[in-house]
Amino acid sequence: MPVSTLESYLTQRRLQTSLPVRLYALIDGLLYGDAFGATALERSSAAIALFDETPDASLADAGPWLIDFEDASMAIRHELLELAAGASGVSWLTTAYQFRSLTRELRERLDVRMPNGGTALLRFYDARVLGDIARVLSSSQRAAFFVPAFDWLVQINGELIRVHPDD
Numbered sequence: 097m098p099v100s101t102l103e104s105y106l107t108q109r110r111l112q113t114s115l116p117v118r119l120y121a122l123i124d125g126l127l128y129g130d131a132f133g134a135t136a137l138e139r140s141s142a143a144i145a146l147f148d149e150t151p152d153a154s155l156a157d158a159g160p161w162l163i164d165f166e167d168a169s170m171a172i173r174h175e176l177l178e179l180a181a182g183a184s185g186v187s188w189l190t191t192a193y194q195f196r197s198l199t200r201e202l203r204e205r206l207d208v209r210m211p212n213g214g215t216a217l218l219r220f221y222d223a224r225v226l227g228d229i230a231r232v233l234s235s236s237q238r239a240a241f242f243v244p245a246f247d248w249l250v251q252i253n254g255e256l257i258r259v260h261p262d263d
Contacts (some may be wrong), residue, residue: 101258102188102249103179110147110247115192121176122187122202124222128159130226131184132175140165144199146206146221160221162202164195185223185252187259189245201244220234223250238262 102119104223110117128137137143137157140206142164147156165173165188180186191198207215220226220241227250242248242260249258 102177102251105247105249105256106190109190111227113246116141117192118195119199120164120189120191120195120199121165121168122189122221122223123163123179123255124159124163124184124219125156126220127184128161128175128179129158131179133180133243137161137172141173142169142195144195146199146203150203151191154218160202160206162195162199167195167207176225177233180251180256181254183253184229185250187221187223187226188249188251188256190247190249193244198244205241224254226250227257227259 106117106119107220112248125130137145139145139148145156145159145163146163147153147159163172163176163218168176176186178228189198193201202221205220206217208218210216218229226248230238230242238260245260247258248260249256251257
């Protein structure tokens with residue numbers, strides 16, 4: 097479902113709930129690095145590499161990053177909005193989860209079990225493929241996967257689309 101702007105969507109969402117609603121950006125670090133320089137992201141109280149504290153920690157800079165939009169610097173906010181205006185895109189999550197709790201939840205979704213018993217990396221943090229991933233999930237899988245977020249949106253080429261909940 098296309099929605100107007102991120103700001104108006106967030107304002108509307110906050111009016112609909114009595115819970116505190118936070119806005120987080122979920123991005124692919126490799127795509128971010130290509131757009132803004134290989135060392136553009138730094139770990140901070142507002143930016144966490146999801147591969148940290150996992151077996152893939154050596155790839156953390158190029159992997160998924162969760163950014164607390166409201167606590168991020170103005171420069172990072174500007175870069176996120178610029179990334180969302182381009183072909184790489186950004187996933188936006190609205191949630192009542194605290195930053196560290198949401199990080200744990202998202203880390204649990206990084207690997208999926210394959211039918212042959214192996215595991216594979218699920219690139220849900222790549223805004224370009226999240227819609228496709230959501231479409232192949234059963235309704236129960238969707239409910240379990242998206243549970244940490246009130247809304248999971250993707251913004252690519254400036255177009256903001258709600259992936260979850262779907263209408």
